[in-house]
Amino acid sequence: MFDLEGLRYIPGGLVANNLKDIIEQRCKLTPEKMALNFLHDGELDNQEVNTYAELDAAAKSILYVLRSCEVYKGDKVVLLFPAGNAFVQAFVACFYGGAVAVPVALPGRRENDWQRVIGIVRDCGASAILSCGDQASKIAERFAQDFSEWNGAFINVDEIKKHENLPLHTTDLAPDDLAFLQYTSGSTGAPKGVMVSHANLLHNQRVLQTGFKNDADTRYVSWLPLFHDMGLIGCALQSLYLGVTFNYMAPAAFLQQPLRWLRAIDYFRATTSGAPNFAYELCAARYSAEACKGIDLSSWQCAFNGAEPVRPGTLDNFYRVYAPHGLRKTAQFPCYGLAEGVLMVSGATQFAEPKLFNINAQQYHRGIITRDQNPETAVTLVAVGGVVGDQELAIVNPVTHQRNTDGAIGEIWLHGKSVACGYWGKGQATLETFQAQIVGEPPEKTWLRTGDSGYLDDANELYITGRIKDTIIINGKNYFPQDIELVVENCEPSLKPGGGAVFSVERDGYERIVVVQEVHRTHLKTFDPATVINAIRTAVARECELTVYDVCLIKPTTLLKTTSGKVQRQQNKKAYLQNELSLLAQHLSTANSSNEVVDKPTEEFILSAIQQFVRSQLHITAKITPASLFIDIGLTSVDVISLAEYLSGAISAQVDPSLFWDYPEIGKFCLALSHQLGEQSEPDIETPGSLVNNIQEMPEDEFRSLLERELS
Incomplete structure (x- = not known):
């Protein structure tokens, strides 16, 4: 079952040195087997199926057009798709032609979304953009406006005629050829493309198979976005590698109704399915005995939990709620x-x-x-297992680059065949991150610096203790603190430019955002702390869609920096935790973490509906008045989507979720929404079960982009 590297053999006895050849063999050996099964709107009665033969034909038809546009081996092809089979077809087409796929999230309404897409196209030197439906023309129009010098090909795959048995030869690939670029999420200014070779990808497919204990009988269900590595590599490509069916829905469908995920697991008798920690917490919070009646999760063998810190409270809550439905703790x-x-x-x-x-x-x-069984003084860490296969982990002092031998916390370094080739076009960053050396060990052996801190126990099981790198992960999405810091310093003239630090802390089992910001010396006697703090929280909510847990205004020149003037975020975090900041003012959120209906859609009607939703659905007890901010009562971006759905049913009219970020003050939101309703007649009252129908009336591309970017 296992080879000399400790990895399982490829199911079906296939032999290949790249995933393209494996997929092509699957299409020839089992052409009538179901490859892709997309659940439109997450509903079990609206399935779009592709057999392996149909996947092969669609991919070769796209490849034919790519070649006609002079896109060949090694050329970069950006993929901008909503969730659906067209994305997978386009990705396989790039494999078939040896082109380097570049999956990117569809841009939403924010200008930063578009600038990030343009930045990636420019950075990788893309030769073509593949998309579908109305998205293709919208992207072309926006590029003509903002990036007219780009002369690549825009290809709408919906306009490509599908040819069966197209006499087209796929491209021969070498293990070191690039398979795709995975751009890191979170930054809009300088995205970094991780270079994944075909050898890297195939090795990690075998790592996934071994780690998840997958085989030819595995049954997958997923809602994870396909432009993200967890959904793409861990679910879609793993299914094709195994030769099984990939059953999946759009992230938006899950966020609308989280129980759709669990119903699909039951219906398809899924064995492997997973998500970031917040999704399990969401399913536990949204549980109802009536809605879950008949759901059977006994087939679920691997409920993988990753991409953000795994919380012990979430594991307990999810198991406690769903154990009666057959969920095994193992x-x-x-x-x-x-x-x-x-x-x-x-x-x-x-x-x-x-x-x-x-x-x-x-x-x-x-x-x-230090082990501690006293609940008053202890914190609980969750083990994330041992390294899979022939990979190696080391815990290293991030300053001295010496291996930790005393069991202390250090930076996690990784060595193995899954380590990517580096960052596209960024030689210095590649050298620093991918080619690190441990002092006192052979220099020819290089390591990947993960930027995460961790601890290995006596059984060599890993515990993630934090992030040495400054990336903040909230609800599975990465945020770079410098982006938030820029928003903060520009929101109020009394704040000193370059005088802020943003970091996250764990509170009540969740990652929380803290802003530490210097006040400018010239404003010390005139600034109003309450006004400034409110401006910071409002700006971060509007621009970054984040709730700020704590704002600390500090004295000028007291922010901790290096001798070269770089902000020391981790040192400032340490000072914050030890109450060592030079405080001028502080505002700590008192909100908790995560269907009464009135007669008319007035401001009072809307306010009452919001109050009822927050109390009954989110169990938040904070007092809610027109002057309150959504961020102050603890609403996350996921909660906002649910609230929009709830209000849509309560007033029988579409509520655009972006309205919450346009009007972060509750009273102003109620006023704006009531004005937006205009002369609409008095609404008919609907039950919560029918609310989803209203929000689905939003234009599909807008709604999908709005929700799916939350998971990028």
């Missing part, structure tokens, strides 16, 4: 990975109950691991 599978390692790094060797480790909180913040 199915919960915390794991660890990153795009620079293609995807998967570690996971438990056997399906077992999640392994927890209670350590002293005070020592933990000092980087020391």
Whole structure:
């Protein structure tokens, strides 16, 4: 079952050195087998199926057009698709032609979304953009406006005639050829493309197969976005590698009704399905006995949980709620990975109950691991398993680059065949991140610096303790603190430019955003703390769609920086946790974390509906008045989508979720929405079960982009 590298053999006895050849063999060996099954709107009665033969024919038809546009081996092709089979067809077409696929999230309404897409196209030197439907023409129009010098090909795959048995030869590939570029999410100014070779990709497919214990009988269900590594590599490509069916829905369908995910697992008797931690928390919070009646999760063997910190409270809540529906505690599978390692790094060797480790909180913040069973003084870490296969992990001092041998916390370094080739066009960043060396060990052996800090126990199981790199992960989405810091310093004239630090802390089992910001010396006697703090929280909510947990205004020149003037975010975080900041003012959110109907859609009607939703659905007890901010009562971006759906049913009119970010103050939101309703007649009252129909009336591309970018 396992080879000398500790990895499982490719199912079906196939032999290949790249995933393209495996997919092509699957299409020849099992042409009538179902390859893709997309659930439109997440509904089980609206399935779009592609057999392996149909996938092969569609991919070769796209390849034919790519070649007619003079796109050949090594050329970059940007993929801008909504969720659906067309994306997978286009991705396989790039494999077939040896082109380098570049999956990117569809832009939403924000200008930053478009600038990020244009920045990626410019950075990788794309020769073509593949899309479908109305998106293709919208993208072409926007490029003509903002990037007219680009002379690549715009291809709408919906306009390509599908040819069966097209006499087209696919391109021969070498293991070191690039398969695709996975651009890291979160930054709009300078996105970095991780270069994944065909050898990297195939190795990690085998790591995934081994780690998840997948085989030819595996049954997949997913809602994860396909432009993200977890959905693309861990679900879609893993299914094709195994030769099984990929059953999936759009992220928007899950966010609208999280139980659609669990119903699909039941219906298809799925064995492998997973998501970031927040999705499990969302399903636990939205549980109702009536809605879950008849759901059977006993087939679920691997409920993988990764991409953001795994919370012990979430594991407990999800199991407690769904154990009566057949969920096994051994199915919960915390794991660890990153795009620079293609995807998967570690996971438990056997399906077992999640392994927890209670350590002293005070020592933990000092980087020391000390066992502590006292709930008053301890924090709990969740093990994410041991390294899978022939990969190697090391815990290294990030300053001295010496291997930690005393069990202390250090930076996680990775060595193995899944480690990607580097960052596209960024030689110095590649050298620093992908070619690190451990002091005192052979220099020819290089390591990937993950930027994450961790600890290995006596059984060589990994615990993630934090992030040395400054990336903040909220609801599975990455945010770069410098982007948020720029928003903060520009929101109020009394704030000193370059005088801020943004970081996250864990509170009540969730990652929370903290802003530490210097006040300009010239405004010390005149600034109003309440006004400034409110401006910061409002600006971050509007521009970044994030809730700020704490704002600390500090004295000029007291922000901790290096001698060269770089902000030391981790040192400022340490000062914050130890109450060592030079505070001028502070505002700590008092909100908690995560169907009464009135007669008319007036401001009062809308306010009452919001109050009822927040109390009954989110269990938030904070007082809500017209002067309150949505961010102050603790609403996350996922909660906002649910609230928009709820209000749509309560007033029998479409509520655009972007309205919440345009009007972050609740009273102004109610006023804007009531004005937007205009002369509409008094609404008929609907039950919560029918609310989804209203929000689905939003133009499909807008709604999908709005929701799916939350998961990027």
